[in-house]
Amino acid sequence: MNTEARSPAFNYQFNENDQEFSLFGSFRPQKIDELADCINSLEASISNVTGNFYLNVKRLVRMNNVAFHAIAKRIVKTSGDRPDLKIHVTTSSVLGWSTRKFSTLAKIAPNITINEYDNEFYPGQSFLEDGGFIPILRTQTKLTWRHEKSILPRHGLKPGMHVADICCGIGDFAVLMQKEFQPGRLIALDHSKSSLNYARKVAEDFGVRGIEYVYGDASEMLLEDNQFDFVTCRHSLQVFDRPDLILKELYRICKPGGRVYITNEKNSHCLGEPRSETIQRTYNEVARLWDHFNMDIELGPKSRRYLLEAGFSDISIESFMVTNLDGNPQDFADIIQSWEDVYAGQMAVERGDSVEDIRILKQGFQDHIFAALHPKGYAGWPIWAASGQKPQ
Numbered sequence: 192m193n194t195e196a197r198s199p200a201f202n203y204q205f206n207e208n209d210q211e212f213s214l215f216g217s218f219r220p221q222k223i224d225e226l227a228d229c230i231n232s233l234e235a236s237i238s239n240v241t242g243n244f245y246l247n248v249k250r251l252v253r254m255n256n257v258a259f260h261a262i263a264k265r266i267v268k269t270s271g272d273r274p275d276l277k278i279h280v281t282t283s284s285v286l287g288w289s290t291r292k293f294s295t296l297a298k299i300a301p302n303i304t305i306n307e308y309d310n311e312f313y314p315g316q317s318f319l320e321d322g323g324f325i326p327i328l329r330t331q332t333k334l335t336w337r338h339e340k341s342i343l344p345r346h347g348l349k350p351g352m353h354v355a356d357i358c359c360g361i362g363d364f365a366v367l368m369q370k371e372f373q374p375g376r377l378i379a380l381d382h383s384k385s386s387l388n389y390a391r392k393v394a395e396d397f398g399v400r401g402i403e404y405v406y407g408d409a410s411e412m413l414l415e416d417n418q419f420d421f422v423t424c425r426h427s428l429q430v431f432d433r434p435d436l437i438l439k440e441l442y443r444i445c446k447p448g449g450r451v452y453i454t455n456e457k458n459s460h461c462l463g464e465p466r467s468e469t470i471q472r473t474y475n476e477v478a479r480l481w482d483h484f485n486m487d488i489e490l491g492p493k494s495r496r497y498l499l500e501a502g503f504s505d506i507s508i509e510s511f512m513v514t515n516l517d518g519n520p521q522d523f524a525d526i527i528q529s530w531e532d533v534y535a536g537q538m539a540v541e542r543g544d545s546v547e548d549i550r551i552l553k554q555g556f557q558d559h560i561f562a563a564l565h566p567k568g569y570a571g572w573p574i575w576a577a578s579g580q581k582p583q
């Protein structure tokens with residue numbers, strides 16, 4: 192984990208319903224006596240459960256050896272005394288040490304298992320990371336920025352604010368915000384190490400300083416509550432099967448009175464002239480394809496509902512259309528080509544589409560490119576920008 196993510200104070204709790212004992216924050220006692228309450232609570236929790244017991248350390252930012260040995264001793268003793276009890280320890284890849292440390296317990300006792308919960312937790316990750324999609328995010332941001340630059344102040348972004356860009360991808364948006372709005376603090380968080388490496392390099396190449404890059408899981412962030420005036424999360428709720436979990440976290444890290452800003456698409460509203468019909472057919476199919484992988488590329492207009500259900504008030508929502516006339520039409524065409532490569536490539540193949548289905552899917556992308564590059568053509572990609580205020 193990046194040390195710039197501030198570590199919250201230590202805490203623990205037992206959830207009887209899930210038979211789960213969770214540790215949070217920074218756990219660094221000097222003497223074992225300091226842990227007496229926690230250990231008593233752990234023992235009481237274990238004595239209350241049968242079948243399965245869950246020890247959740249995925250939000251434990253730090254742990255010294257005194258603490259680890261105290262917890263490990265109780266867990267290993269329990270596994271010996273109660274061989275019928277299955278003990279599951281939940282760690283996170285964000286805290287690489289937690290998986291390494293707790294895995295030693297699984298070697299000692301057969302009824303202890305370690306589960307790194309965020310190993311494969313989001314369905315679209317492989318498409319984004321393996322699909323050569325990363326460079327295209329650059330072109331997407333280049334085309335959306337000319338709109339968002341003027342949209343963001345309408346949603347409350349001002350210079351000097353403390354800002355977090357969650358699911359920052361390759362970090363272009365953070366760099367652009369840093370240059371245009373000079374935030375007082377700017378963190379950019381993502382769960383892709385390759386994207387973050389790319390982001391750090393982009394900032395370095397452009398001589399942009401002051402952005403804190405954090406490897407983290409947006410649905411279980413190690414950032415403290417009520418930290419940021421403005422929290423952005425772009426094109427990312429639509430790639431989660433549980434966008435409500437991310438919104439809950441965005442809400443938590445936002446200051447009361449601050450705002451959370453999200454952008455999402457509705458791909459079935461992509462359009463083009465000429466050849467509108469085949470274009471429409473393909474994007475309707477894209478929506479079904481994403482749905483097959485539990486992702487909602489139609490989320491844009493649902494943003495208002497999601498923000499209200501997450502507890503936000505004073506919702507602002509607007510849509511804008513990225514078109515072939517926003518700069519060089521070839522940039523627009525490049526985006527569509529990259530969609531074709533990923534959607535009609537790895538995704539359609541994994542869904543089991545026939546050769547003929549894939550041919551039809553590809554045709555609509557090629558027709559969208561044709562419309563974008565046609566001297567009298569028009570091609571569009573609609574995006575919804577929405578924000579809500581965390582009540583004071």
Ligand SMILES: C[S@@+](CC[C@H](N)C(=O)[O-])C[C@H]1O[C@@H](n2cnc3c(N)ncnc32)[C@H](O)[C@@H]1O
Pocket residue numbers: 313316319328332357358359360361364380381382383386407408409410424425426427430
């Ligand atoms: C479609 S990309 C959008 C990236 C960027 N916001 C943009 O607009 O270009 C989605 C991003 O979410 C990241 N992501 C997915 N699941 C995540 C999680 N649980 N925690 C943090 N980032 C995650 C992916 O690594 C990817 O960079």
